[in-house]
Amino acid sequence: xxxxxxxxxxxxxxxxxxxxxxxxxxxxxxxxxxxxxxxxxxxxxxxxxxxxxxxxxxxxxxxxxxxxxxxxxxxxxxxxxxxxxxxxxxxxxxxxxxxxxxxxxxxxxxxxxxxxxxxxxxxxxxxxxxxxxxxxxxxxxxxxxxxxxxxxxxxxxxxxxxxxxxxxxxxxxxxxxxxxxxxxxxxxxxxxxxxxxxxxxxxxxxxxxxxxxxxxxxxxxxxxxxxxxxxxxxxxxxxxxxxxxxxxxxxxxxxxxxxxxxxxxxxxxxxxxxxxxxxxxxxxxxxxxxxxxxxxxxxxxxxxxxxxxxxxxxxxxxxxxxxxxxxxxxxxxxxxxxxxxxxxxxxxxxxxxxxxxxxxxxxxxxxxxxxxxxxxxxxxxxxxxxxxxxxxxxxxxxxxxxxxxxxxxxxxxxxxxxxxxxxxxxxxxxxxxxxxxxxxxxxxxxxxxxxxxxxx
Amino acid sequence: xxxxxxxxxxxxxxxxxxxxxxxxxxxxxxxxxxxxxxxxxxxxxxxxxxxxxxxxxxxxxxxxxxxxxxxxxxxxxxxxxxxxxxxxxxxxxxxxxxxxxxxxxxxxxxxxxxxxxxxxxxxxxxxxxxxxxxxxxxxxxxxxxxxxxxxxxxxxxxxxxxxxxxxxxxxxxxxxxxxxxxxxxxxxxxxxxxxxxxxxxxxxxxxxxxxxxxxxxxxxxxxxxxxxxxxxxxxxxxxxxxxxxxxxxxxxxxxxxxxxxxxxxxxxxxxxxxxxxxxxxxxxxxxxxxxxxxxxxxxxxxxxxxxxxxxxxxxxxxxxxxxxxxxxxxxxxxxx
Numbered sequence: 001x002x003x004x005x006x007x008x009x010x011x012x013x014x015x016x017x018x019x020x021x022x023x024x025x026x027x028x029x030x031x032x033x034x035x036x037x038x039x040x041x042x043x044x045x046x047x048x049x050x051x052x053x054x055x056x057x058x059x060x061x062x063x064x065x066x067x068x069x070x071x072x073x074x075x076x077x078x079x080x081x082x083x084x085x086x087x088x089x090x091x092x093x094x095x096x097x098x099x100x101x102x103x104x105x106x107x108x109x110x111x112x113x114x115x116x117x118x119x120x121x122x123x124x125x126x127x128x129x130x131x132x133x134x135x136x137x138x139x140x141x142x143x144x145x146x147x148x149x150x151x152x153x154x155x156x157x158x159x160x161x162x163x164x165x166x167x168x169x170x171x172x173x174x175x176x177x178x179x180x181x182x183x184x185x186x187x188x189x190x191x192x193x194x195x196x197x198x199x200x201x202x203x204x205x206x207x208x209x210x211x212x213x214x215x216x217x218x219x220x221x222x223x224x225x226x227x228x229x230x231x232x233x234x235x236x237x238x239x240x241x242x243x244x245x246x247x248x249x250x251x252x253x254x255x256x257x258x259x260x261x262x263x264x265x266x267x268x269x270x271x272x273x274x275x276x277x278x279x280x281x282x283x284x285x286x287x288x289x290x291x292x293x294x295x296x297x298x299x300x301x302x303x304x305x306x307x308x309x310x311x312x313x314x315x316x317x318x319x320x321x322x323x324x325x326x327x328x329x330x331x332x333x334x335x336x337x338x339x340x341x342x343x344x345x346x347x348x349x350x351x352x353x354x355x356x357x358x359x360x361x362x363x364x365x366x367x368x369x370x371x372x373x374x375x376x377x378x379x380x381x382x383x384x385x386x387x388x389x390x391x392x393x394x395x396x397x398x399x400x401x402x403x404x405x406x407x408x409x410x411x412x413x414x415x416x417x418x419x420x421x422x423x424x425x426x427x428x429x430x431x432x433x434x435x436x437x438x439x440x441x442x443x444x445x446x447x448x449x450x451x452x453x454x455x456x
Numbered sequence: 457x458x459x460x461x462x463x464x465x466x467x468x469x470x471x472x473x474x475x476x477x478x479x480x481x482x483x484x485x486x487x488x489x490x491x492x493x494x495x496x497x498x499x500x501x502x503x504x505x506x507x508x509x510x511x512x513x514x515x516x517x518x519x520x521x522x523x524x525x526x527x528x529x530x531x532x533x534x535x536x537x538x539x540x541x542x543x544x545x546x547x548x549x550x551x552x553x554x555x556x557x558x559x560x561x562x563x564x565x566x567x568x569x570x571x572x573x574x575x576x577x578x579x580x581x582x583x584x585x586x587x588x589x590x591x592x593x594x595x596x597x598x599x600x601x602x603x604x605x606x607x608x609x610x611x612x613x614x615x616x617x618x619x620x621x622x623x624x625x626x627x628x629x630x631x632x633x634x635x636x637x638x639x640x641x642x643x644x645x646x647x648x649x650x651x652x653x654x655x656x657x658x659x660x661x662x663x664x665x666x667x668x669x670x671x672x673x674x675x676x677x678x679x680x681x682x683x684x685x686x687x688x689x690x691x692x693x694x695x696x697x698x699x700x701x702x703x704x705x706x707x708x709x710x711x712x713x714x715x716x717x718x719x720x721x722x723x724x725x726x727x728x729x730x731x732x733x734x735x736x737x738x739x740x741x742x743x744x745x746x747x748x749x750x751x752x753x754x755x756x757x758x759x760x761x762x763x764x765x766x767x768x769x770x771x772x773x774x775x776x777x778x779x780x781x782x783x784x785x786x787x788x789x790x791x792x
Contacts, residue, residue: 194775
């Protein structure tokens with residue numbers, strides 16, 4: 001108990017802060033912050049597995065998040081029959097071509113010795129394959145995108161419950177991580193950072209512009225929900241009774257029956273959106289707790305010790321007979337898969353998929369700030385980092401607005417400098433994040449909750 | 457005649473834009489490579505530092521415009537660039553003093569430097585957005601075209617026009633002058649040679665009496681000049697928007713690594729490699745083939761290898777390929 005005192009204290013402070021938002025601003029805001037904190041926590045756990053356990057730097061988090069989101073779309077949207085009829089055959093043909101191409105390349109790699117001719121012939125196969133696929137898929141793609149472009153214009157998905165996408169998202173992200181890891185993991189740390197960053201940009205470019213698959217920048221809206229809809233709740237009897245019970249004291253003060261009914265309606269509308277958010281919080285909390293248990297178990301298992309050994313001294317671990325390359329690839333895939341889950345959760349919560357909103361600032365660098373600030377190598381630290389940083393990211397604007405008003409209270413409203421500062425309040429969050437990161441790295445380089453290794 | 461038309465078409469839509477864009481990338485890439493070679497870290501704040509320098513240039517441009525000072529046909533920004541450079545260098549030295557110096561003395565690993573530079577990136581982004589806002593700014597004034605497409609057509613009687621924007625000429629001219637000065641400095645002067653020595657082998661350089669503080673100072677000064685001019689030229693040619701500058705960091709990194717990181721000449725060429733491959737692969741060649749092929753063989757489609765949406769993806773793919781097959785870059789990196 002005593003040993004974990006700082007962990008408990010840090011989490012209690014965080015909870016109190018969120019509760020304060022609930023009391024002073026509104027429960028809706030508090031819960032949406034809390035939900036995104038949970039999603040961020042999943043992301044940081046993924047990044048923490050890679051960086052904290054194994055020392056692998058992955059600046060491609062944005063790409064894996066987006067793939068998780070894509071999984072949510074492909075799983076939950078109903079298939080667009082017309083589009084399948086129009087161009088499904090061409091798309092399937094192209095998929096076949098890709099499979100054939102990969103098999104041929106594998107065959108050549110296995111069968112022939114490394115030589116210049118082999119390299120050139122593989123390059124020739126890839127280039128001619130891409131051209132062939134372009135020509136064979138083009139009519140299909142155009143036909144699909146022409147099917148009712150304002151509403152669909154894409155193939156749709158499988159029409160399954162969206163919860164499944166959390167697992168499928170993990171597989172998508174893990175698959176991409178397998179390819180990236182095979183290609184790039186041999187690179188030096190800072191090259192690996194740049195390579196993963198750029199690969200994630202390529203992934204986003206593909207998701208943004210392959211409209212037949214993702215609708216691209218036209219976005220996919222109105223995804224299915226695992227939680228009830230607000231409108232349905234507002235007309236359900238048990239829910240109205242529940243709200244009435246909760247607010248019995250407040251309602252009994254109102255004498256007039258019509259007024260009381262109006263007040264109740266207002267409360268039901270507010271309550272319904274809080275209730276929906278609570279449903280999401282419950283689902284996310286389950287995921288976070290499961291992942292936390294698994295990652296903690298892994299950290300203290302023989303496998304976790306081996307990973308730390310590889311991180312701290314690669315050559316020594318190699319000399320002890322550990323397959324460093326294989327373990328690096330494994331942990332790269334595992335971490336990315338967790339990020340993929342978070343991506344699917346994010347789209348599930350929003351109910352929409354907007355490829356244009358995936359930006360490296362928000363989905364890669366901010367997650368890294370969370371990991372570093374929270375404490376890399378320590379799962380509780382990483383989760384706390386997700387909470388603290390997301391909370392500050394959202395609350396930075398109100399806080400800085402308050403500070404500006406406080407320090408310039410003597411200056412009249414019409415002052416140009418004051419007006420300019422108030423106008424640029426949204427950008428103080430970048431300043432806060434940057435300064436926070438710099439201070440933590442300088443004075444507490446292991447994060448708020450540093451890694452501590454105890455052998456049980 | 458059709459043949460000449462085809463050539464003019466390529467000049468107008470591929471060669472000149474790629475040369476301009478390549479020059480802008482090249483300046484940024486040399487900036488990245490210098491920091492990497494001498495201070496030994498990948499600077500993720502590159503794009504935002506460039507946007508800071510450009511912002512200072514814009515502020516001075518506005519100031520001069522309000523005073524009524526102008527350069528006639530040339531953009532006023534050219535007059536403002538030196539002032540922008542001074543502020544950029546001051547900002548960089550300030551950051552170096554309060555942030556990077558500590559880690560240099562600690563001899564931190566490059567990854568930690570990279571993380572710190574992300575902190576600097578956040579702060580710089582905030583500073584730029586708070587001062588000038590996130591919006592799109594155009595600060596070009598003066599004569600826009602040297603040759604207009606219509607005038608060119610009338611002059612030569614060709615079907616295809618060749619438009620030459622003054623910003624394009626300024627960009628290419630300034631880049632040539634700046635880069636030749638830089639290479640002269642690095643290869644001929646004592647300071648430049650000691651920078652090379654420091655980059656090659658730090659301990660040996662220190663033993664032979666090279667002052668590391670001076671090297672770091674000179675590096676930041678050169679970096680400030682390159683960042684401001686590169687950023688301002690890009691802003692003049694296109695427009696200034698902080699987010700675009702952040703995004704430009706990616707092709708700039710690509711250029712620096714493709715050219716062999718730590719090698720300024722490689723970075724210079726790398727900029728053009730990236731720019732030309734981006735534009736060559738995403739240009740629709742339909743019109744070009746219409747000129748050079750007989751009528752019966754004219755293509756129906758756009759004859760475009762990749763859609764323009766994949767412009768960035770092209771340069772990143774090149775980078776990934778280079779990283780895998782030749783991690784030291786095309787021109788052998790790590791010699792300054």
